[in-house]
Amino acid sequence: MEMENRMLKEIAEVNSKMMKGYDTLSQINEVEIGLTPKTEVYAEDKMKLYHYDRETEAEVKTPVLIVYALVNTYKMLDLQPDRSYIKNLLDMGLDVYLIDWGYPSKIDRYLSIDDYVNGYINNSVDYIRKKHKTEKVNIISICQGGTLSLIYSALHPNKIKNLITQVTPVDFSTNDGLLFKWSKDMDFDKLVDGYNGLIPGNFLNDAFALLKPTMKFIKQQSLMSSLDDKDKLMMFLRMEKWIADSPDQAGECFRQFMKDLYQQNKLIKGELMVNGKKVSLKNIKASVLNIYASEDHLVPPAASIPLNENLTSENESVCFKGGHIGVFVGSKSQKELAPKVVDFLKKRDK
Amino acid sequence: MKTNNPILDNMIDVQSKTINNWVETTQKFQKAFTGGSIAHEGQNIYKEWFDKQTGLLNGLTSGSTVNNTTTTTENTTNSFGYTKPEEFFKNWYTQQMDAIKKMTDFNQSIYNSFSNFGKTSNDYVNNFTTMNNSWTTIYNTWINTLNTSYETLMKTFPTTLNQDTFKNMFETNKMYLKLQEFYQPLFKAYQTGTFNTDTFSTYYSPETYKNLTEQMFGTYFNTLNLKDVFDSSIKNIHNFFTSNNNLTKEYYTQMQSISTEFPNLVSGDFAKLSALYTNVNNVFGKTFEPLMKLVTPGKEKETVESNIQLLDKISEYSIRQSELQYHFYTTTQKAFETTAKTAYEKFTTTANATETVTFTDFYNEWLKINETLYTDLFNSNEFSKIKGDVISLGMDIKKHFETQFETIFNIYPVAFRSEVDELTKTIHDLRKQVKNLEVRLAANGAATVELEDEDKTTRRKK
Numbered sequence: 170m171e172m173e174n175r176m177l178k179e180i181a182e183v184n185s186k187m188m189k190g191y192d193t194l195s196q197i198n199e200v201e202i203g204l205t206p207k208t209e210v211y212a213e214d215k216m217k218l219y220h221y222d223r224e225t226e227a228e229v230k231t232p233v234l235i236v237y238a239l240v241n242t243y244k245m246l247d248l249q250p251d252r253s254y255i256k257n258l259l260d261m262g263l264d265v266y267l268i269d270w271g272y273p274s275k276i277d278r279y280l281s282i283d284d285y286v287n288g289y290i291n292n293s294v295d296y297i298r299k300k301h302k303t304e305k306v307n308i309i310s311i312c313q314g315g316t317l318s319l320i321y322s323a324l325h326p327n328k329i330k331n332l333i334t335q336v337t338p339v340d341f342s343t344n345d346g347l348l349f350k351w352s353k354d355m356d357f358d359k360l361v362d363g364y365n366g367l368i369p370g371n372f373l374n375d376a377f378a379l380l381k382p383t384m385k386f387i388k389q390q391s392l393m394s395s396l397d398d399k400d401k402l403m404m405f406l407r408m409e410k411w412i413a414d415s416p417d418q419a420g421e422c423f424r425q426f427m428k429d430l431y432q433q434n435k436l437i438k439g440e441l442m443v444n445g446k447k448v449s450l451k452n453i454k455a456s457v458l459n460i461y462a463s464e465d466h467l468v469p470p471a472a473s474i475p476l477n478e479n480l481t482s483e484n485e486s487v488c489f490k491g492g493h494i495g496v497f498v499g500s501k502s503q504k505e506l507a508p509k510v511v512d513f514l515k516k517r518d519k
Numbered sequence: 520m521k522t523n524n525p526i527l528d529n530m531i532d533v534q535s536k537t538i539n540n541w542v543e544t545t546q547k548f549q550k551a552f553t554g555g556s557i558a559h560e561g562q563n564i565y566k567e568w569f570d571k572q573t574g575l576l577n578g579l580t581s582g583s584t585v586n587n588t589t590t591t592t593e594n595t596t597n598s599f600g601y602t603k604p605e606e607f608f609k610n611w612y613t614q615q616m617d618a619i620k621k622m623t624d625f626n627q628s629i630y631n632s633f634s635n636f637g638k639t640s641n642d643y644v645n646n647f648t649t650m651n652n653s654w655t656t657i658y659n660t661w662i663n664t665l666n667t668s669y670e671t672l673m674k675t676f677p678t679t680l681n682q683d684t685f686k687n688m689f690e691t692n693k694m695y696l697k698l699q700e701f702y703q704p705l706f707k708a709y710q711t712g713t714f715n716t717d718t719f720s721t722y723y724s725p726e727t728y729k730n731l732t733e734q735m736f737g738t739y740f741n742t743l744n745l746k747d748v749f750d751s752s753i754k755n756i757h758n759f760f761t762s763n764n765n766l767t768k769e770y771y772t773q774m775q776s777i778s779t780e781f782p783n784l785v786s787g788d789f790a791k792l793s794a795l796y797t798n799v800n801n802v803f804g805k806t807f808e809p810l811m812k813l814v815t816p817g818k819e820k821e822t823v824e825s826n827i828q829l830l831d832k833i834s835e836y837s838i839r840q841s842e843l844q845y846h847f848y849t850t851t852q853k854a855f856e857t858t859a860k861t862a863y864e865k866f867t868t869t870a871n872a873t874e875t876v877t878f879t880d881f882y883n884e885w886l887k888i889n890e891t892l893y894t895d896l897f898n899s900n901e902f903s904k905i906k907g908d909v910i911s912l913g914m915d916i917k918k919h920f921e922t923q924f925e926t927i928f929n930i931y932p933v934a935f936r937s938e939v940d941e942l943t944k945t946i947h948d949l950r951k952q953v954k955n956l957e958v959r960l961a962a963n964g965a966a967t968v969e970l971e972d973e974d975k976t977t978r979r980k981k
Contacts, residue, residue: 175877183692183696187692190685191685194681197677197678198677200678275943276943276947278940278943279943280947347897350898351903351906351907353903355907355910355911356910356911359910359915360910363914363915363918364914365921365936365940366943379897380897382735382736382894382897383886383890383893385687388687389687389688389691390691393688405684406681406684409680410680413680413683
């Protein structure tokens with residue numbers, strides 16, 4: 170009887186929280202992310218190049234280009250003022266540019282790795298070089314953006330001074346992460362052709378959600394206990410907004426990335442061909458800082474660590490405690506990640 | 520837990536007080552019964568409870584009336600059609616009051632039964648148990664009404680993000696309550712000491728696990744309605760063969776009939792000849808008319824062959840999809856059983872465990888076990904293979920539909936996807952060529968050429 174009474178009380182408490190949740194959520198009119206001021210300086214097709222506004226002169230003279238993954242959007246790096254990797258980089262003296270890939274549509278289905286690397290990234294780099302009258306730029310890259318940046322740096326070694334790769338997959342032979350394991354059994358030709366050359370963002374989101382099967386329930390518990398804490402609630406909503414914002418993927422680039430990299434691991438083997446040219450990591454001349462996350466379930470450390478032994482240029486490797494996203498938005502990393510990166514760049518800014 | 524809305528605060532308050540009132544009353548009753556004073560105190564306990572409930576009910580009604588006239592809200596008309604949440608809540612209150620009245624009436628009848636003294640102690644216990652079970656049933660009905668109302672509530676949110684967030688909260692809450700319901704028999708068994716780790720699973724049917732799995736992993740159970748497709752394809756094939764057979768059959772019958780009439784053709788009987796001619800004409804029309812339709816010869820046969828191939832693919836897909844779902848169902852079952860056993864050990868063997876354990880503790884344990892078991896499942900080679908196959912087969916069927924669609928409708932003047940794709944490829948290649956040329960031009964520093972406006976040329980000529 171006592172247990173039944175307790176359970177009745179628990180039901181009542183949960184329902185009360187639901188009502189509270191309704192009340193709070195219905196009062197919030199807008200949730201915005203990615204608000205650090207910036208200016209669009211160049212555009213090509215759906216890609217936009219932004220230059221972040223600075224009030225003071227940059228302390229690191231060589232400008233920085235942030236290359237994010239094609240999956241989800243860069244706005245996770247600028248979630249809110251006190252959780253903004255981009256703002257931290259600016260505050261620490263970097264002159265920051267960023268590529269916004271936009272939202273591919275059917276007309277973009279034939280965009281390949283070549284288009285992204287030798288097209289959009291190269292043209293953005295050339296724009297910055299011309300604007301700043303500099304031979305080389307720095308690249309800070311994230312996840313798949315890091316893989317694309319490595320390919321770019323290998324094909325255009327004289328344009329990149331320093332390269333920061335963060336939670337970047339390079340060696341796809343590992344089965345440590347579920348995505349790596351599952352991709353070995355997928356027919357990506359059928360997938361791309363079945364979706365008529367445009368992979369829906371929701372398809373990827375569903376796959377990511379399965380990586381932690383009960384996360385959605387745990388998240389809701391956390392939300393229910395945060396309803397009285399407006400800051401926590403807003404942070405939750407901003408993350409949800411970012412997660413839900415998942416662009417579709419251009420089919421040919423997706424096909425090549427999954428087949429040549431995830432399935433055949435061509436990059437680390439030196440067999441990857443882009444526009445008829447072989448991509449060799451050994452061609453990279455830039456100094457490389459390779460950052461990976463210890464509890465990354467999307468890009469396990471085993472996929473990132475091997476980068477350094479395949480480089481001939483100066484390089485370092487740093488392990489950050491946390492998950493794939495936590496490395497950028499976690500409270501601890503606000504004080505650790507940007508300083509590490511800026512320090513690396515400052516020492517090499519000649 | 521206060522909100523910004525007095526109506527919500529009132530509702531939360533009433534709900535809490537209702538529960539507390541009930542809990543306090545049952546505790547008093549138990550104490551009176553074990554103390555041997557139930558005969559004297561029973562009536563008073565229930566009268567006290569009844570009076571309090573009536574007071575709460577009246578307070579709820581009058582509170583809502585007062586608050587409806589004085590409450591202001593920041594929510595104005597939104598795109599989902601509600602002007603103010605209070606309008607929704609008015610209807611919601613009516614439903615709740617009906618439920619509360621039922622509870623009140625029921626307990627009134629129990630109160631009345633206690634006014635008859637001289638009943639045996641077994642009667643009190645039995646009545647109490649019946650009453651408690653009925654209360655739980657009525658309360659669960661109330662909660663279900665609450666949950667149904669929440670679905671309507673979702674329409675009042677200002678943005679899609681808020682709506683989706685609340686929807687996720689609501690779905691999780693539903694599952695939490697569903698789990699509570701599922702595990703009720705187990706909790707009873709824990710408390711009464713009748714739990715048996717070997718036989719407890721007989722309390723549950725496969726349907727239980729199926730429902731729970733589909734609530735957790737809905738995406739993998741929302742496949743296209745293949746049965747409709749299957750039925751439709753079968754029907755098409757059947758119709759094709761039936762219609763052909765019928766044509767053949769009728770033609771054959773008529774020709775047979777004509778052949779028996781042949782000796783009479785040369786007898787000079789023009790009426791019979793006319794009738795024969797009419798018959799042949801009719802059969803000819805019926806047999807060959809379908810072939811006069813505006814369909815390319817062999818089209819029907821192609822369509823039927825395509826349907827047969829589709830049925831093969833659907834069968835293969837269904838088999839693999841069932842295998843995938845089977846893995847989900849059995850993992851849910853395993854998690855269910857593991858949680859029951861683990862919870863029994865954890866929550867009943869520590870001192871005063873049953874006094875302090877909450878369902879939330881149990882729910883957290885269930886989540887942890889599910890995370891482990893499902894991660895193991897997803898890491899298995901078998902799951903990876905089946906998942907890959909299901910996706911591929913699904914894409915095959917999708918592509919088949921699209922190809923069939925284009926085949927069937929290719930007589931119409933519309934541009935199909937495959938044709939547009941060809942165009943897209945051409946545009947992409949040309950665009951790339953143009954960009955390359957622009958880069959080369961810029962690199963070579965070529966002079967730009969201005970194209971003169973036709974009007975200016977014309978004016979100059981004048």
